[in-house]
Amino acid sequence: MADPAVTILFEGQPLACRPGQSVAAALWDHGVKVLSHSPKYGRPRGASCARGHCMGCLMRIDGVPNVRACNAPVREGQRVERQDAGAVYGRPMQAALANTGHLLPVGFYYKWFTKPTAVAKLFMRAIRPVAGIGRLPDEAAWRGAPPPPRSRDLGRWDTVVVGGGAAGLAAVLAGEGRTLLIDDSRLGGGQRREALDLAAAGEGDPLAGLHRLRRLRAVLHERDALVAAAPHVTRAAATTVVGCYQPDMLLVRDATGLAVARADRIVWAAGALDQLGLFDDHDLPGVMGPRALYRLAGRDGIDLRGRSAVVWGHGPDQWLSAALLHARGAQVVLALDPTAAPDDDALATAGRLGWRLLHGVRPAAALGRAGSLAALRFDDGQGGARREAACELAVMCGRGKPVYDGAYQLGADLVLDPLRGGYVPRGAVAGRWDGDTPAGLRLTIAGESAGATLADLLQEVTP
Amino acid sequence: MIPLPEGPVPATADAVIVGGGINGLAIAYELARRGMKHLVVLERDYLGSGSTGRCGGGIRQQWTTEENIRLAQESVAAFEHLAGELGLQTFFRQGGYLMVTEDESQLESMRKAVALQNSCQVPSRFLEPRECLDIVPQLDVSRLKGATFCQKDGTAYPFSVVWGYAKAATRRGVRIFIRTRLLEVKHDGGRITGVVTDRGEIATPLLINCAGPWSRSLAAMVGVQLPNRQERHEIMVSESCKPFLDPMVISISNGIYFSQSMRGEIVGGIGDPDEPHWDRPVQFDTRSQLRFAVRFARALTDYWPPARKLRLMRQWAGMYDVTPDHRPILGGVPGLEGYQMACGYSGHGFMLAPMAASRLAKRITTGEPDGIIDSLSLARFARGDIEADAFVVG
Amino acid sequence: MSKRILCRCEDVTIEEFGKAYRDGFAEMEALKRFTGVGTGFCQGKGCLCESALELARLRGIDPSQVPLTNIRPPIEPLTFEELASLDLPPLVGEMEAAPRGDDPEVGP
Numbered sequence: 001m002a003d004p005a006v007t008i009l010f011e012g013q014p015l016a017c018r019p020g021q022s023v024a025a026a027l028w029d030h031g032v033k034v035l036s037h038s039p040k041y042g043r044p045r046g047a048s049c050a051r052g053h054c055m056g057c058l059m060r061i062d063g064v065p066n067v068r069a070c071n072a073p074v075r076e077g078q079r080v081e082r083q084d085a086g087a088v089y090g091r092p093m094q095a096a097l098a099n100t101g102h103l104l105p106v107g108f109y110y111k112w113f114t115k116p117t118a119v120a121k122l123f124m125r126a127i128r129p130v131a132g133i134g135r136l137p138d139e140a141a142w143r144g145a146p147p148p149p150r151s152r153d154l155g156r157w158d159t160v161v162v163g164g165g166a167a168g169l170a171a172v173l174a175g176e177g178r179t180l181l182i183d184d185s186r187l188g189g190g191q192r193r194e195a196l197d198l199a200a201a202g203e204g205d206p207l208a209g210l211h212r213l214r215r216l217r218a219v220l221h222e223r224d225a226l227v228a229a230a231p232h233v234t235r236a237a238a239t240t241v242v243g244c245y246q247p248d249m250l251l252v253r254d255a256t257g258l259a260v261a262r263a264d265r266i267v268w269a270a271g272a273l274d275q276l277g278l279f280d281d282h283d284l285p286g287v288m289g290p291r292a293l294y295r296l297a298g299r300d301g302i303d304l305r306g307r308s309a310v311v312w313g314h315g316p317d318q319w320l321s322a323a324l325l326h327a328r329g330a331q332v333v334l335a336l337d338p339t340a341a342p343d344d345d346a347l348a349t350a351g352r353l354g355w356r357l358l359h360g361v362r363p364a365a366a367l368g369r370a371g372s373l374a375a376l377r378f379d380d381g382q383g384g385a386r387r388e389a390a391c392e393l394a395v396m397c398g399r400g401k402p403v404y405d406g407a408y409q410l411g412a413d414l415v416l417d418p419l420r421g422g423y424v425p426r427g428a429v430a431g432r433w434d435g436d437t438p439a440g441l442r443l444t445i446a447g448e449s450a451g452a453t454l455a456d457l458l459q460e461v462t463p
Numbered sequence: 464m465i466p467l468p469e470g471p472v473p474a475t476a477d478a479v480i481v482g483g484g485i486n487g488l489a490i491a492y493e494l495a496r497r498g499m500k501h502l503v504v505l506e507r508d509y510l511g512s513g514s515t516g517r518c519g520g521g522i523r524q525q526w527t528t529e530e531n532i533r534l535a536q537e538s539v540a541a542f543e544h545l546a547g548e549l550g551l552q553t554f555f556r557q558g559g560y561l562m563v564t565e566d567e568s569q570l571e572s573m574r575k576a577v578a579l580q581n582s583c584q585v586p587s588r589f590l591e592p593r594e595c596l597d598i599v600p601q602l603d604v605s606r607l608k609g610a611t612f613c614q615k616d617g618t619a620y621p622f623s624v625v626w627g628y629a630k631a632a633t634r635r636g637v638r639i640f641i642r643t644r645l646l647e648v649k650h651d652g653g654r655i656t657g658v659v660t661d662r663g664e665i666a667t668p669l670l671i672n673c674a675g676p677w678s679r680s681l682a683a684m685v686g687v688q689l690p691n692r693q694e695r696h697e698i699m700v701s702e703s704c705k706p707f708l709d710p711m712v713i714s715i716s717n718g719i720y721f722s723q724s725m726r727g728e729i730v731g732g733i734g735d736p737d738e739p740h741w742d743r744p745v746q747f748d749t750r751s752q753l754r755f756a757v758r759f760a761r762a763l764t765d766y767w768p769p770a771r772k773l774r775l776m777r778q779w780a781g782m783y784d785v786t787p788d789h790r791p792i793l794g795g796v797p798g799l800e801g802y803q804m805a806c807g808y809s810g811h812g813f814m815l816a817p818m819a820a821s822r823l824a825k826r827i828t829t830g831e832p833d834g835i836i837d838s839l840s841l842a843r844f845a846r847g848d849i850e851a852d853a854f855v856v857g
Numbered sequence: 858m859s860k861r862i863l864c865r866c867e868d869v870t871i872e873e874f875g876k877a878y879r880d881g882f883a884e885m886e887a888l889k890r891f892t893g894v895g896t897g898f899c900q901g902k903g904c905l906c907e908s909a910l911e912l913a914r915l916r917g918i919d920p921s922q923v924p925l926t927n928i929r930p931p932i933e934p935l936t937f938e939e940l941a942s943l944d945l946p947p948l949v950g951e952m953e954a955a956p957r958g959d960d961p962e963v964g965p
């Protein structure tokens with residue numbers, strides 16, 4: 001670490017961190033991967049999505065409970081503590097539950113001790129302290145004058161585009177009228193832009209043989225430059241849509257707080273979420289998806305030198321993750337799932353860079369040591385041919401799950417389609433849906449949010 | 464426990480109950496408990512999808528009219544052993560209700576209400592603002608003028624109660640059809656003869672309207688005009704934290720209410736004087752507004768500043784079915800045999816349901832008069848015999 | 858002990874979800890409230906699709922037949938402090954613009 005300028009206090013212990021890092025990343029760099037324990041079974045949890053979408057990283061920061069350590073930047077003197085969900089009855093009870101839970105009827109707290117009345121009352125008293133995560137904020141955190149109300153109206157736009165990846169940038173360029181582009185990354189080009197840049201700069205030129213990724217990078221840069229030069233476009237970078245209200249309102253958050261924007265037309269191109277797959281103990285700290293890796297290795301720059309990482313799955317995100325990990329100095333094991341069909345140049349790149357290759361495997365279990373990932377166990381999907389790969393990081397590159405919440409809240413009609421990764425707009429064609437919502441908004445859902453894969457999008461941009 | 468719709472509805476039933484909310488299910492259960500057979504409950508969506516699943520789960524006895532106090536009082540007694548009776552936890556917890564006001568002019572009616580409640584043996588008491596701190600330590604009492612408190616009031620988890628009634632009713636032979644909608648009521652010569660649903664027809668001599676906010680349009684199907692109107696109310700839930708708040712806190716000056724659920728979440732809402740009061744049920748609108756979230760956040764952080772650093776997780780809206788005197792409409796109507804209703808709960812039908820259902824079921828099966836049910840009949844509006852309850856909040 | 862977790866926030870395993878289904882909580886709305894799936898800190902981002910797929914499998918129906926449960930605003934938890942400091946009087950009134958049908962489950 002070149003310039004350790006910030007010192008935080010992790011459970012009383014001073015830790016030097018790089019400014020601009022998130023708390024979760026800073027702790028990773030100091031070897032702390034277990035950031036919380038799950039409420040019922042007390043299972044170790046860590047940063048898993050790195051974008052404020054899960055609960056693996058909830059910590060008590062400066063006396064405030066349930067702060068997402070992956071989204072909280074480090075600050076001088078910051079007090080960071082783990083909050084144990086089951087602290088009242090302690091870990092022994094959680095451990096007991098974890099080992100006997102399968103013997104209890106599900107929802108036993110609904111069914112047991114309903115009578116006699118006195119017992120039911122005692123039971124209510126006994127279980128009340130078990131529920132709940134985190135204690136109330138420290139008085140110092142809330143005492144004092146509240147911030148005064150401020151108007152943060154970003155105004156009304158002809159078009160607001162949510163998401164600045166390949167699909168969002170294309171929508172901005174194809175559109176007209178005053179346009180606002182909202183994206184939660186710092187750089188234009190969406191969540192893969194920074195990862196692509198870092199990978200391209202890696203030792204041995206990891207992207208050299210990965211033509212599709214090079215093409216994607218070029219396209220993102222080109223579109224980003226066009227958007228930057230377009231006079232009708234205003235960009236809101238590092239800005240997240242945190243709620244949608246019908247008919248046409250977006251509630252957004254940036255470093256200065258909440259704001260509201262409205263539009264005649266909204267393009268929802270918010271991409272997809274990582275989908276890790278349902279294998280045993282996939283919730284161990286160290287198991288994550290490609291998008292989490294892009295954040296942690298990109299914006300947060302976690303230290304990956306010499307770490308062993310398995311990258312499982314198929315498609316462009318698998319190769320981008322591997323290239324990024326390689327560029328950051330990690331040892332890469334590339335575990336191809338049975339559907340993966342890499343071209344010869346990609347395989348040659350893997351060989352040239354010394355990545356270990358596994359073919360036709362599916363994850364069966366994550367194996368842990370001291371609460372975090374130590375290895376991934378695979379089988380061939382038929383229960384046979386077990387293999388294990390030691391790793392402290394596993395990047396699961398399955399089918400992305402379309403981000404649907406905002407589109408739904410604006411009034412889109414969604415349908416569950418496992419072949420397209422999750423909830424997608426009913427009647428979407430070729431990764432796109434256009435129409436009017438019942439409340440009269442012109443809505444477009446595009447790109448991965450409409451069920452396209454990155455591979456589909458690449459096909460679109462590759463001549 | 465929660466049956467899926469399979470096969471057609473039966474061709475005949477001794478009674479058809481419309482509405483799979485707490486009232487419909489409690490009445491079905493109470494009728495079955497009193498020996499009625501061949502009962503059918505129709506629910507257009509899932510159990511609890513109406514007001515019940517959207518409500519705050521608050522149960523209080525601090526009312527200003529005697530009928531409301533008595534029904535609520537009996538309901539509290541019922542909730543105390545309901546879990547045992549139904550065989551499922553209700554998560555009923557008597558953390559009390561703290562009713563506060565910032566308005567000097569309300570103190571007198573609060574004192575009067577306490578006196579009336581005490582005369583009914585409800586153990587409520589009047590508190591000076593400072594005394595509220597013994598009950599909710601971090602409450603900002605600087606603007607408060609007074610409060611009343613009753614430890615015996617509390618909250619329960621609405622879905623659990625609904626499932627409990629459904630389970631107990633099913634065990635007694637009641638058939639519940641979810642995702643089944645009543646489309647039409649057949650009546651002939653002043654008596655109910657049957658219903659048409661989207662899954663077939665049922666011949667029945669008895670129809671019980673427990674359709675909550677839809678009850679007005681259902682009553683209209685048989686020519687009964689209800690004076691009810693439907694009001695939208697929004698509500699929210701916060702992240703969950705370790706226990707910190709015992710009672711339900713409720714302000715009769717600005718309409719905010721909030722409590723902490725057994726899961727540790729703050730559950731709360733606030734009334735909105737500028738909310739359009741939809742008169743036609745076809746205009747039901749249960750979408751959420753940012754306006755609510757902001758108004759609630761301001762009121763909550765004003766009353767209880769530690770909430771500044773806690774988070775709102777989810778907001779939703781439901782409908783109150785409001786009568787001119789804020790009291791329910793129970794029982795039948797003269798001239799239409801086989802029609803009964805339990806509706807118009809005006810935002811407190813969760814807490815009143817157990818006892819209203821039990822009394823109404825007894826009234827229906829025995830035909831014996833019931834002082835409370837009969838005083839809450841539809842006819843009271845025509846007679847002009849109404850006294851509004853002043854403490855409707857939310 | 859090794860577990861296959863369907864919902865992380867509420868620690869619901871895939872076996873528990875199946876047990877609740879067999880207990881009679883046979884549709885998503887009841888399953889969600891009974892098991893807690895989708896009601897935790899992530900509000901379903903990590904488990905709603907997964908649970909709906911599992912329910913489709915248990916019932917032997919096509920996933921598209923599982924009705925979507927309401928995904929209510931906001932999208933991310935918001936502190937009451939930041940909400941309270943939003944000063945936007947024009948927030949009033951947009952509801953009147955577009956009355957909806959009589960189905961309370963049509964929108965968030």
Ligand SMILES: Cc1cc2nc3c(=O)[nH]c(=O)nc-3n(C[C@H](O)[C@H](O)[C@H](O)COP(=O)(O)OP(=O)(O)OC[C@H]3O[C@@H](n4cnc5c(N)ncnc54)[C@H](O)[C@@H]3O)c2cc1C
Nearest residue numbers: 482484486507513514515518519521645675781812813814
């Ligand atoms: C935001 C909010 C907060 C509240 N807080 C509280 C509180 O703290 N305490 C309290 O006591 N009360 C509270 N209430 C009021 C309470 O929720 C209601 O009074 C109560 O739930 C009414 O129950 P019900 O069974 O009569 O009606 P509902 O629960 O509305 O049930 C009626 C059912 O009928 C069904 N239905 C309608 N038409 C048809 C048809 N044609 N065919 C088939 N089925 C049909 C509907 O789908 C619905 O499920 C609150 C209400 C709201 C909206």
Ligand code: FES
Nearest residue numbers: 048050052054070
């Ligand atoms: S919310 Fe921080 S890692 Fe998922």
